[in-house]
Amino acid sequence: MSVLRDRLLTFLVAPLAGALVTLSLAPFNLWPAGIVSCGLLAWLLSTCSPRVALLRGWCYGFGLFGSGASWVYVSIHVYGYASVPLATLLTALFCAGLALVHALFGWTYARYVRPLPGGMLLGFPLLWVIFEWLRGWIFTGFPWLYLGYAHTDTWIAGWAPIGGVFFLSFICAITGTIVFLAWRSRQPMTIATYAVIGVTLWAGGAVLRPIEWVVPASPDPMAVAIVQPNVPQEHKWDRRYYRDILGQLKRATMPLLGSDIVVWPEAAVPNFYQDAREFIDPIAGQAALLDTTLITGIPYRDSDGSYYNSIIALGGGEGVYFKHHLVPFGEYVPLEDLLRGLIAFFDLPMSSFSGGPRKQEALRAGAFRVAPSICYEIVYPEQVSWGARRADLLVTVSNDSWFGHSIGPLQHLQMAQMRALENGRYLIRGTNNGVSAIIDHRGRIVAQSEQFVSTVLTGQVEPMLGKTPFGSFGTHPIVLTCFVGLLLMYLLYVGLWRDNDSDSD
Numbered sequence: 001m002s003v004l005r006d007r008l009l010t011f012l013v014a015p016l017a018g019a020l021v022t023l024s025l026a027p028f029n030l031w032p033a034g035i036v037s038c039g040l041l042a043w044l045l046s047t048c049s050p051r052v053a054l055l056r057g058w059c060y061g062f063g064l065f066g067s068g069a070s071w072v073y074v075s076i077h078v079y080g081y082a083s084v085p086l087a088t089l090l091t092a093l094f095c096a097g098l099a100l101v102h103a104l105f106g107w108t109y110a111r112y113v114r115p116l117p118g119g120m121l122l123g124f125p126l127l128w129v130i131f132e133w134l135r136g137w138i139f140t141g142f143p144w145l146y147l148g149y150a151h152t153d154t155w156i157a158g159w160a161p162i163g164g165v166f167f168l169s170f171i172c173a174i175t176g177t178i179v180f181l182a183w184r185s186r187q188p189m190t191i192a193t194y195a196v197i198g199v200t201l202w203a204g205g206a207v208l209r210p211i212e213w214v215v216p217a218s219p220d221p222m223a224v225a226i227v228q229p230n231v232p233q234e235h236k237w238d239r240r241y242y243r244d245i246l247g248q249l250k251r252a253t254m255p256l257l258g259s260d261i262v263v264w265p266e267a268a269v270p271n272f273y274q275d276a277r278e279f280i281d282p283i284a285g286q287a288a289l290l291d292t293t294l295i296t297g298i299p300y301r302d303s304d305g306s307y308y309n310s311i312i313a314l315g316g317g318e319g320v321y322f323k324h325h326l327v328p329f330g331e332y333v334p335l336e337d338l339l340r341g342l343i344a345f346f347d348l349p350m351s352s353f354s355g356g357p358r359k360q361e362a363l364r365a366g367a368f369r370v371a372p373s374i375c376y377e378i379v380y381p382e383q384v385s386w387g388a389r390r391a392d393l394l395v396t397v398s399n400d401s402w403f404g405h406s407i408g409p410l411q412h413l414q415m416a417q418m419r420a421l422e423n424g425r426y427l428i429r430g431t432n433n434g435v436s437a438i439i440d441h442r443g444r445i446v447a448q449s450e451q452f453v454s455t456v457l458t459g460q461v462e463p464m465l466g467k468t469p470f471g472s473f474g475t476h477p478i479v480l481t482c483f484v485g486l487l488l489m490y491l492l493y494v495g496l497w498r499d500n501d502s503d504s505d
Helices: 002-024 032-044 050-068 072-079 084-113 119-135 147-151 155-185 188-208 239-256 277-289 375-379 381-388 408-423 469-473 476-504
Strands: 222-228 261-263 293-301 307-315 320-322 363-365 368-374 393-398 427-431 437-439 445-448 455-461
Touching (some): 002 147, 032 119, 155 469, 222 239, 222 427, 293 393, 368 375, 381 393, 408 427, 408 445, 408 469
Parallel strands (some): 222 261
Antiparallel strands (some): 293 307, 363 368, 427 437
């Protein structure tokens, strides 16, 4: 019975616990599920050996990514033309690879952190944040499905302008741990102590929520229009549809000139900027006459022959931004000499981009500065905070057509909300097929489009002055605090061990 129980916990309960994180996020928004997930994982790792913790951590991670990131299947099968078995295999390998991060978390926790003084209470959430941070940059990073994203509109959202999504993840993880430890203890005084910790964190967020960290830069808001063309992905790079795409953009845009900002989505013009000037320049010229800034995603060919996924501000604005964080296989192919030509998925259109510099100047929209990001980049908290502290507005363009009718685009929108909330900046999100949105400086969606329709979304944004604490310092303080916290716990453990050893002598 013991062996059967252990296998059920490892291969059934652990993956289901991981899947609960997905339920806490958009579009399900059952945020308590993430806390329950952490409580279950803390329980699963509370007494097992490091070897079993490694396996349970992997199963937990596979449940998390298998439920929350399986939308990559759409890209591989529908648009990469891989067969169902091959697309299923590649998706499973992708999720299994990501789950290795949680496997390492489980092993590290059981082997080194759990034995420390306070290891089960503080060590678990501190280590959780460190591994979320590691997942954001190791092997180019996959900063998706963080616990804290479920809390753009709960009490603890008040902490986001101070500690960002990682601090919200810490609060979720420690809350789940508290629930588990209180259940295991069943001692009134212990439960009361844990309750005080939890209430302090959650009530503290509620107290902080009304604080305005930033102020409007102008008494007059800016009028914004977002063109959502809804071009089918299979038509995007087909030259037979090129003129139709340009005509649709022009017809939608001309009545909008006179707005302060008009946004087209990622790669709205399926051609290099240098080869599309005949179409773009007349529209940009008219926009300049009416003091309208046209911001568009478009491929860019440099003088040295390098290709970039870029954003350009035209008309009443100026500036070019080259995407820094490229999506593997979608925008570049790792091990290109080996993989090119094997299957259609490794030969997607425009998959030979170069990455731009990590730090680039903001775009200009009239008198204001706009920090740009393209698609996947909006999920990198540190990159966005670096740009936001040098800008008055945020803009992100994307083409979420790659993910079809999946939960991926809605998760993507929720992460954009967190960036606006962290940095105290309005965010304009222009997409090809939705969800396009205008998000205010408190992370609230003030206007959004329907998905899978050709439409124009209009609204207002306010450029903001000042910085939130997170906007000033980014992710470094919370990550450093987690490392220091674990180090102090280790030093305390060593000191206690030496004292005990001396007493025994």
